[in-house]
Amino acid sequence: MDICIAGLDKTFDNRDRVIFKDLTATFRTGKTSVLLGKSGVGKSSLLNLVAGIDTPDRGRIQIGDTVVSDMDDAGRTLFRRRHIGFVFQSFNLIPVLTVLENVGLVGQLDGRPDRDIKEKAAFLLETVGLADRLLDFPDRLSGGEQQRVALARALINDPEIILADEPTGNLDGKTGTAVLELITDQAKRLHKTLVMVTHSPDALAWADEVFTVENYALVPGNGI
Template identity: 50%
Template sequence: MPHTDALLRAHDLHRHYREAGGHGERRVLEGVGLSAHAGECVALLGRSGSGKSTLLNLLAGIDRPDHGWVEIDGTRLSTLGEPALTRLRRRRVGFIYQSFNLIDELTVAENLALPLALDGVRAREAQPRCSALLERLGLDARAEAFPDQLSGGEQQRVAIGRALIHAPALVLADEPTGNLDADTGARVLELLAALFREQGRALVLVTHSRAVAAIADRVLTLERGRLRADDTALSW
C-alpha cells in the first residue's frame, strides 16, 4: 500500500432502514470502516442484498449514514450541504457503472468531456485532455461515434474515461464488467487497473465476483453488515 494519506476514509458507518409497512428495522451496515490510498484498489465482495450498493452510496455522499462519517480527500461529507456535496462529487469523485450510463445523444468525445463541461472547463481546455485519454483508451478513431455504434467493451472504456477525465481523488466502480463477456471484461479490468494507478487515484470496486476482485490490492467481504478481510469462508 502506498505510504500516503488516505484519499478515502470511512469510520463506523451504520445504515438502517424501516421494513415495508413500517414494521421492524433492517440493519444493513453495522459499524463499517475502510480506507483507500492513492494508487490503491480496494474490492468490496458480497452477495446480492449484502449492502454493497448502500455502502457505495454512503461513500459517494449520495446517502447519509445513521452514524459514522466519510471523508474524501480530507473533506468530511457530513459538513457539506447538498450543493457542496454535488460540487465535491463533480470534482473529486468518478463513477463507473455496470450499465455504462452513457448519453445516447452525445458522441464518444462529448460523453468523455461531460464531467469537465459540468465543472465549467472551457471546450478549448477540455479538448486536448479528452484527445489524450481517448488515445490511451484506444478509442481515438471512435471519437465521433455514438454509444449505440459501439461494442459493450468500447462503451465501458468510454465510461472509464469519463470517470477519470476530471482527475478525481476517488473512483467508485459498481460491478463495472457485469454486462460484459468474460474476455472483454478481463481486458476492460486490465485497462482500468493500469489507468487509475497511473493517475494515482483511489479505486473502490464493488463486485460479487472473485475474478474481478483479483485486480485489487485488498479484498474486503461485506457480510451481515460488517466488513472483513478474509472472504474464503463464504458459502455463496
C-alpha cells in the same frame, strides 16, 4: 487521499431494510481495494455513500481532509465533481449526447476550456479502444463499449478517487483484462484510491486489499 468510514449506519424503506450497521473501513491511497459480496448485500449502496450520492443515517465518511458526511448536497456534488470518478454499474450514459460529449460533460461542468476537455476525452476514449466511435450515440454501442465509455468519463477530471461498480461485468475476458489494467494502473502509477466492486475472480489478481460486505459490515478477506 484515504477514504475513512467510521460507525456507518444505513437503512432503506423507512428504516425497515437495514443495509449497514456500524460499518468501519479504510481504503488507502495508491491501493486497489476490491469489494465482494452477494447480490443485494449493499456494495453499490456503499459506493453511493462514499461518493456522496446518498447519505448515511449515522456515521462519518472522510476523504482526505474532508468530512463528506458533514457536507450539504451542493457541497458533496462539487466535491464529487472535483475529486471522484464513478463508473456506475448501469453506465448512466446520457442518450442524447455523443460518446465524446458524454465523456467531456463533467469536465465542462467544472468549467475547463472546451478544447482541453475534447482532447482529454478523445485521448481517454482511444485508451479504452473506442477512438473510432467518438461521434456515435450510446444506444449504437454494445454493453461492453458503453462500459468503456463510462470508464473514460470517470477519468476525465483526473480524480484522486475512483469508484468502480463491476467495471468488467459486461466485457469479454481480453477486454476485461485491458480495462482492469487501465484502471488499476491509475491507482498504482498515479497514486489514486481505487475501490472496485466485482464478481470476477480474475479481478482479485489486481487487488491490494480485499473486503467482503456481509452481516451489515465490511470484513477483510474474500469471505471464505
